[in-house]
Amino acid sequence: MRAMVVERLGPPDVMELREVPRPEPGPGEVRLKVEAVGINFADVLAVAGEYLTRTRVPYTPGMEFAGVVDAVGEGVQGVEVGTRVASLGGRGGLAEYALSPAAALIPVPQGLSGAQAAAFPVSYFTAYHGLKTLGRGEAGEWVLVQAAAGALGTASIQLAKAMGLHVVAMASTEEKLGLARDLGADVTLLQDDPDRVKKVREAAGGKGVPLILEVVGGARFQESLEMAANLGRIIVIGNASREPANLRPVELMKRNVTVTGLWLSSLMPDAELTRQAAQALTPLVASGQVTPQIGPTYGLAESARAFQDILDRKTTGKVIIEP
Ligand code: NDP
Structure with a gap:
């Protein structure tokens, strides 16, 4: 499959499009066929090596994405292959397939597109x-x-x-x-x-x-x-x-x-706080009172340009990359 790979930290153009093996879900994980990746300022900082936590290389950026469940690992219950979900806290979203802990999956409110679902959680x-x-x-x-x-x-x-x-x-x-x-x-x-x-x-x-x-x-x-x-x-x-x-x-x-x-x-690991947030947000999204604002959308090969555009303050809404 195709994926963006970072081998050394630096400006956005350190990311390279590569052919890599499709990842296999481990225990407690699911694999998604990625539809859309929401790019956060944190992704840009992580590639630059300036994020709150240390970035270990090599890695594939992309912590927030939406897609269809394609395979489930051992011990995963209640997640069905073929369901559209968003992941917050997965890894390697800038690829055709990516893994997420089942616990990091967020159901996609009805009526949201893949891009809107990827723009929502963070x-x-x-x-x-x-x-x-x-x-x-x-x-x-x-x-x-x-x-x-x-x-x-x-x-x-x-x-x-x-x-x-x-x-x-x-x-x-x-x-x-x-x-x-x-x-x-x-x-x-x-x-x-x-x-x-x-x-x-x-x-x-x-x-x-x-x-x-x-x-x-x-x-x-x-x-x-x-x-x-x-x-x-x-x-x-x-x-x-x-x-x-x-x-x-x-x-x-x-x-x-x-x-x-x-x-x-x-904050996300605090199940009660996350439940309260989801309870408040879900009806607002479902009723259209809040609508994730989709910014410019790029292909996987244009990932470096997307990151640079965020740094250059050219974008509005959530920047999306569609593999
Ligand atoms: P944005 O889509 O908001 O893009 C970043 C924006 O920051 C730019 O568009 C720009 O807006 C503004 N900005 C101000 N000064 C600068 C500067 N010197 N260089 C570049 N941009 C600048 O990104 P996000 O929504 O992903 O993130 C917004 C902020 O919130 C970031 O600081 C991010 O790290 C933080 N964040 C933190 C989270 C947390 O858990 N703590 C979670 C999510 C986001 P303008 O041109 O209008 O000034």
């Missing part, structure tokens, strides 16, 4: 945990969504609106802000607006925003502290700037701010 579960589990967002509150036209950003806007929150969306271009408005953002601001701190505070009645989903990091983290309301909650979800941030804990005192980290990989 962004929406992260948005839910950011807004609800950790952010404790309540209807009527304001939330700041950064990188608002991206995969997580579009999911966060839709979910925040479904929860009754007001949204300030920030992104780097007017076109991206247009998408944020289409999805329901109440106030939109260019990421480089020179008055952005003042404007965010003003949007929330001059008091600052009670909830911030922080994904850019670097020098921007300091600004988030300035945008936060008294008793505000900043949920640190990413560092797309790839720059170090300076956090001086005493600065949190000024507005009684709480800073909380969120990593989906270490």
Whole structure:
């Protein structure tokens, strides 16, 4: 079968299209015929060797994908060959066939295409945990969504609106802000607006925003502290700037701010939290209240270009690769 293989870490073009043996599912695993792979910023960081955990090479990227169950390993129960599922926490998605632990499979809500199913798990579960589990967002509150036209950003806007929150969306271009408005953002601001701190505070009645989903990091983290309301909650979800941030804990005192980290990989094994998230998200997807935003779609051989386009901030929604 064809697969993208990384033998040394670096920029996206270290990935090579190769002919490799089809993987065999081990105990507790299933094999999917991959229909679509959702590309996350984390995949780009992992290939670069800059992710939260060490990337071991050689490997095939692709942690979020959807497809049809093609074979099941020993001890797997309740998963039928021929069913369409999404996998969150599988491995090697950028290939014609990929393995996933049976425990990492997520049923695909009816009516979703393969691409939408692949675009769903990471962004929406992260948005839910950011807004609800950790952010404790309540209807009527304001939330700041950064990188608002991206995969997580579009999911966060839709979910925040479904929860009754007001949204300030920030992104780097007017076109991206247009998408944020289409999805329901109440106030939109260019990421480089020179008055952005003042404007965010003003949007929330001059008091600052009670909830911030922080994904850019670097020098921007300091600004988030300035945008936060008294008793505000900043949920640190990413560092797309790839720059170090300076956090001086005493600065949190000024507005009684709480800073909380969120990593989906270490939340997913918590069965109760995952059940709560799925219970909240499934009806919203089924009713069309939230719709995974499919970004540009590429073939397997164009994987490096897809990764580079994410780094170059050219994409909106979830970038999809179809093997
Ligand atoms: P996106 O589709 O949002 O793409 C990344 C976006 O980051 C870009 O479109 C760009 O939007 C923004 N960005 C801001 N500054 C930079 C920069 N210097 N270089 C490149 N991009 C920049 O990706 P994802 O939805 O996959 O991820 C968004 C963020 O959320 C990432 O930081 C990611 O690591 C994090 N994340 C974390 C998870 C977790 O479990 N903690 C789970 C999912 C995502 P713009 O041009 O508008 O600024």
